[in-house]
Ligand SMILES: O=C(O)c1cc(C(=O)O)c2c(n1)C(=O)C(=O)c1cc(C(=O)O)[nH]c1-2
């Protein structure tokens with residue numbers, strides 16, 4: 002099929018999208034994942050009904066990574082542009098639907114090579130710009146499709162998958178530059194962010210997250226350790242249009258155990274602020290120096306403007322995987338630490354320097370070579386990748402967290418081999434005593450006061466990205482019962498819930514068509530939500546079978 006009268010996605014529309022549309026991963030460049038639509042409210046959400054659902058596949062096999070197998074997970078938000086919905090799947094299909102009826106318009110499949118090493122077999126969505134759709138593949142290509150027909154326009158190899166590189170994130174497009182990062186932190190890659198020209202696919206710039214000798218920050222590495230130092234980038238960045246800075250999060254160092262690569266190891270476990278024109282690093286903040294717990298800090302800060310003392314302040318916040326909530330000033334395009342406090346139990350940091358935010362570590366909980374060392378939270382952190390949302394009217398941030406789990410590592414020397422796990426330790430996770438009460442939760446935080454407003458607990462872990470809406474609602478799945486829930490944004494009360502055909506680890510979105518508000522979300526349980534569950538099952542002797550799903554669901558009030 003073919004889309005008729007496609008509305009081109011201009012740079013201006015991406016900066017200021019119509020309330021009816023969801024044009025990029027988190028709707029707006031600031032990463033707020035918040036819809037201004039308010040037809041569906043706390044008063045009427047109990048009447049929310051299915052409009053359509055469609056099974057997406059997988060329709061091609063994704064090689065299992067024998068060393069650490071995982072089920073493929075649907076982690077993409079459906080993007081919506083004037084009633085046309087674009088969806089990607091973990092087996093690298095892109096599908097266009099009529100958003101209101103569910104009719105399939107076109108379907109494209111990128112052919113994956115055999116023998117692929119997809120440690121995290123997933124795809125976190127497409128990007129729209131002009132009349133094109135962009136997406137990144139598990140074998141590290143960037144592809145551009147015609148939004149009207151699904152025809153492939155260009156593609157380019159960004160890295161060699163046989164060296165352990167892969168891509169799982171949605172691209173970020175700023176003024177005609179298509180930015181992506183690469184995965185492979187567990188396989189000893191050297192991470193980077195790269196920008197391509199939207200029209201031709203040609204490289205515009207490439208910025209490594211790990212400096213080579215002579216570059217600023219190279220003094221934080223020892224010997225040749227930088228060459229396979231990790232620092233992957235696998236979550237879409239945010240863009241500060243006020244200061245023209247793209248914020249990208251950088252993952253763990255490789256190998257995992259920090260004592261194998263002495264030094265702070267910039268810019269692993271950091272936020273980088275890049276000039277989208279040139280890729281130049283304009284500002285950075287490192288959460289963990291000499292990272293050693295596999296706490297990738299790949300989620301970018303969410304950007305907000307807040308009235309404080311009669312003046313508008315440009316701020317940012319981040320729920321770090323390390324278990325701390327950070328607040329920054331981002332005025333003048335510089336990310337400056339303001340405050341940090343734990344949002345889950347964390348026993349590694351003795352404190353943060355009040356000026357710089359640099360943590361002091363408890364050696365009892367800092368893994369080294371040859372000693373089994375435990376730490377809380379485990380490698381999966383207080384949160385992993387599922388995205389938070391921010392309601393600018395309430396001033397609340399909403400986040401899915403996991404608590405009451407701890408990990409341990411025992412460091413050992415490891416030799417780099419292309420395409421082979423490069424960890425220097427096994428991976429362990431144990432639910433703690435409190436896990437009998439709950440592991441997963443949704444938390445709401447007032448970012449102005451840095452106080453928690455409410456928390457709803459689940460016995461199950463929670464891997465649900467969050468959508469909030471101006472109707473005073475918070476939508477999220479994430480638990481192993483496959484329930485999709487609407488919470489009251491002010492109180493956390495569950496106002497509506499529906500069990501779908503699979504666990505939900507994809508971000509919900511909201512859009513409007515012909516005056517009707519819709520909520521859409523994909524099911525498709527797998528990757529680390531599944532691995533985390535396996536550790537809980539092993540500890541408790543249970544055998545959780547979360548439904549796998551793989552469908553797109555669309556809801557609205559009765560029409
Ligand atoms: O270091 C990396 O390159 C890298 C990549 C990815 C990914 O691309 O999904 C994950 C992780 N690390 C990771 O540490 C992690 O916990 C994780 C969870 C998931 C998932 O999809 O559930 N991906 C990833």
Ligand SMILES: [Ca+2]
Pocket residue numbers: 186187252253295297
């Ligand atoms: Ca990682």
